[in-house]
Amino acid sequence: MDRAAEMGFDALIAADIGVLDYACNRWPDLNLHLSVQGSATNYEAIRFFHENFGINRVVVPRVLSLPQVKHVVENSPVSIEVSGFGSLCVMVEGRCLLSSYATGESPNTFGACSPASAVEWRETDKGLETRLGGILIETVEKGENAGYPTICKARFEVGGNTFHAIEEPTSLNTMEMLPELQKAGIAAVKIEGRQRSPVYVKQVTRVWRAALDACAKDPEHFKPKTEWLAELAKVSEGSQTTFGAYHRPWQ
Amino acid sequence: MKLSLGPITYFWSKDKTLEFYEQVAKSPVDIVYLGETICSKRAVIRFSDWMEIGERLAAAGKEVVMSTMTLLEAESELKMMRRICENGKFMVEANDIGAIHLMQGRPFVTGPSVNVYNQRTLAKLAKVGLRRWVFPVELSEETFADMQDERPEGVESEIFAYGRLPLAYSARCFTARAHNLPKDDCDYKCGEFPDGMTLSAQDETRFLSLNGIQTQSAHTFNVLSELDELRSLEVDVLRISPQSEHTMEVIEAFHNAMQGKETPEAAAARLNEKMPIGPCDGYWHGKPGISDSLLDNYK
Numbered sequence: 093m094d095r096a097a098e099m100g101f102d103a104l105i106a107a108d109i110g111v112l113d114y115a116c117n118r119w120p121d122l123n124l125h126l127s128v129q130g131s132a133t134n135y136e137a138i139r140f141f142h143e144n145f146g147i148n149r150v151v152v153p154r155v156l157s158l159p160q161v162k163h164v165v166e167n168s169p170v171s172i173e174v175s176g177f178g179s180l181c182v183m184v185e186g187r188c189l190l191s192s193y194a195t196g197e198s199p200n201t202f203g204a205c206s207p208a209s210a211v212e213w214r215e216t217d218k219g220l221e222t223r224l225g226g227i228l229i230e231t232v233e234k235g236e237n238a239g240y241p242t243i244c245k246a247r248f249e250v251g252g253n254t255f256h257a258i259e260e261p262t263s264l265n266t267m268e269m270l271p272e273l274q275k276a277g278i279a280a281v282k283i284e285g286r287q288r289s290p291v292y293v294k295q296v297t298r299v300w301r302a303a304l305d306a307c308a309k310d311p312e313h314f315k316p317k318t319e320w321l322a323e324l325a326k327v328s329e330g331s332q333t334t335f336g337a338y339h340r341p342w343q
Numbered sequence: 344m345k346l347s348l349g350p351i352t353y354f355w356s357k358d359k360t361l362e363f364y365e366q367v368a369k370s371p372v373d374i375v376y377l378g379e380t381i382c383s384k385r386a387v388i389r390f391s392d393w394m395e396i397g398e399r400l401a402a403a404g405k406e407v408v409m410s411t412m413t414l415l416e417a418e419s420e421l422k423m424m425r426r427i428c429e430n431g432k433f434m435v436e437a438n439d440i441g442a443i444h445l446m447q448g449r450p451f452v453t454g455p456s457v458n459v460y461n462q463r464t465l466a467k468l469a470k471v472g473l474r475r476w477v478f479p480v481e482l483s484e485e486t487f488a489d490m491q492d493e494r495p496e497g498v499e500s501e502i503f504a505y506g507r508l509p510l511a512y513s514a515r516c517f518t519a520r521a522h523n524l525p526k527d528d529c530d531y532k533c534g535e536f537p538d539g540m541t542l543s544a545q546d547e548t549r550f551l552s553l554n555g556i557q558t559q560s561a562h563t564f565n566v567l568s569e570l571d572e573l574r575s576l577e578v579d580v581l582r583i584s585p586q587s588e589h590t591m592e593v594i595e596a597f598h599n600a601m602q603g604k605e606t607p608e609a610a611a612a613r614l615n616e617k618m619p620i621g622p623c624d625g626y627w628h629g630k631p632g633i634s635d636s637l638l639d640n641y642k
Contacts, residue, residue: 107458108458108460108461108464109458109459109463109464109467109468110460110461110462110463110464110466110467111463113463113464113466113467114463130440131439131440131458132440132441133414133415133416133439133441134415134416134420134421134439134441135421135441136415136421136424136440136441136442136444136445137415137439137440137441137443137444139444140440140441140443140444140447141440143444144467144471154514155414155416155512155513155514156416156514157416157514160416160417163418182513182515183511183512183513183558184414184511184512184513184514186458187413187414187456187458187511187512188510188511188512189480189481189508189510189511189632190510190511190551190558192481192626192631192632193481193508193510193551193560193631193632193633194550194631194632194633195631196625196629196630196631196632198481200458200460200479200481201460201481201482221545225631225633227544227546227548227550227633228544228545228546228548229544229545230545231545246544247545248542248543248544248545248550248551249542249543249544249545249547250521250540250541250542250543250553251521251540253521254545257517257520257521257542257553258513258515258517258558259515337514337515340527341525342514342515343514343515343516343525343526343527
């Protein structure tokens with residue numbers, strides 16, 4: 093925190109109350125953003141972070157429908173940022189312990205979900221078996237795509253059926269919703285960049301910059317261009333994308 | 344050291360709930376947390392009913408705390424949270440930072456889903472009214488000991504000591520999904536699973552329990568065998584999380600061990616058979632949550 097503040101970054105993003113408390117006392121001029129891991133899903137929580145630590149921006153968790161996002165924007169004292177493209181967290185961020193339950197490490201304690209050291213792949217007659225923390229969470233047949241294993245996107249047995257009990261291996265893409273997000277008063281869309289290559293970041297941000305500019309110019313007629321979607325599809329995990337919780341039927 | 348009973352996390356009928364708290368009133372727990380903390384659609388017990396249950400428990404000598412919802416999305420949920428915070432009679436357990444905002448300047452408790460992961464967070468919350476905090480379930484004894492060393496004056500520490508672990512919350516209802524139903528038309532399927540629906544991995548590890556929008560551990564966390572250690576760490580309150588059967592026996596086992604009528608090890612071992620699936624205690628020992636210090640196979 094001290095090093096970042098001394099280097100004069102435009103803003104610092106944090107999730108933990110202790111860290112935010114240190115930051116606003118030690119560096120009162122620092123521009124603070126609340127991370128999605130801060131788990132602020134409602135404007136009362138946002139007001140707490142604003143009044144106590146002077147945050148200027150909140151990234152809201154991927155649990156709100158579009159009308160709920162709009163309601164937060166209308167009642168929030170600070171600007172709101174939403175996830176636009178990347179992995180889809182199905183659980184409210186900052187309060188998901190599934191990873192540490194199986195592996196001992198979670199986003200809250202180690203900054204990572206499904207740590208690579210806990211992943212084991214094994215070729216068998218049945219196909220490619222994936223274990224996380226020694227627990228068999230997925231078996232894919234030869235030729236089937238195997239994404240990076242997380243508990244929430246694996247197949248489990250519930251009530252006698254084996255299926256994607258939590259979520260399918262899908263990723264988030266809200267580009268088609270851009271005019272609505274803009275109308276809702278969203279200040280920024282977040283493109284996932286963590287654990288991604290420089291090439292990925294370059295391709296994805298270039299496409300999104302073009303889409304944001306096109307939407308700002310003519311929201312009425314905005315439609316994602318085929319070549320943008322093709323470019324994004326090249327770097328997405330799996331072939332499916334979803335609007336996630338923004339779209340009520342997903343819930 | 345006091346004994347508390349956490350809020351019921353499942354969707355039980357009103358009759359079952361009322362009967363449950365009649366037994367609780369006669370049990371040796373000191374503190375009872377009340378209210379719906381998981382899903383606002385489960386509204387068979389209204390706010391006024393919870394207040395009545397609270398009054399009966401208070402008359403039986405229990406300290407009553409009203410718990411707020413964990414994942415807040417709709418304005419109607421904020422309204423209910425405001426009613427609970429303004430109940431005027433009982434202490435409030437905040438299960439989201441939003442409730443802390445409403446309680447600022449007044450005494451409150453934080454539940455296991457409020458992230459208090461370090462001393463500085465604890466100190467900050469103490470300044471705005473925190474009187475008791477529940478230690479996050481994924482942290483270890485070592486972290487707890489460090490935080491106890493710098494515990495602010497007047498703040499009590501509570502440990503989630505027994506129950507299926509609260510692991511995650513979502514906008515999606517997994518019980519409805521398992522029945523091919525959307526959340527908005529869920530048919531209240533979670534009411535058919537008074538301890539949640541067990542989810543198994545492909546190697547048959549009984550792994551998680553789906554409880555509506557919440558995901559719990561399939562295994563039941565239990566640190567009763569560590570009672571002497573918990574005493575030396577000056578834990579103020581041990582929390583038991585209700586399950587659909589045998590909760591009174593669980594309370595009895597904890598009470599007996601705390602009174603020295605039974606060894607903690609013997610009382611803890613007796614509880615293994617009372618759990619829906621089996622025990623785990625990995626988090627307390629700094630290991631994966633599902634592991635257990637006494638069993639090497641958790642299937």
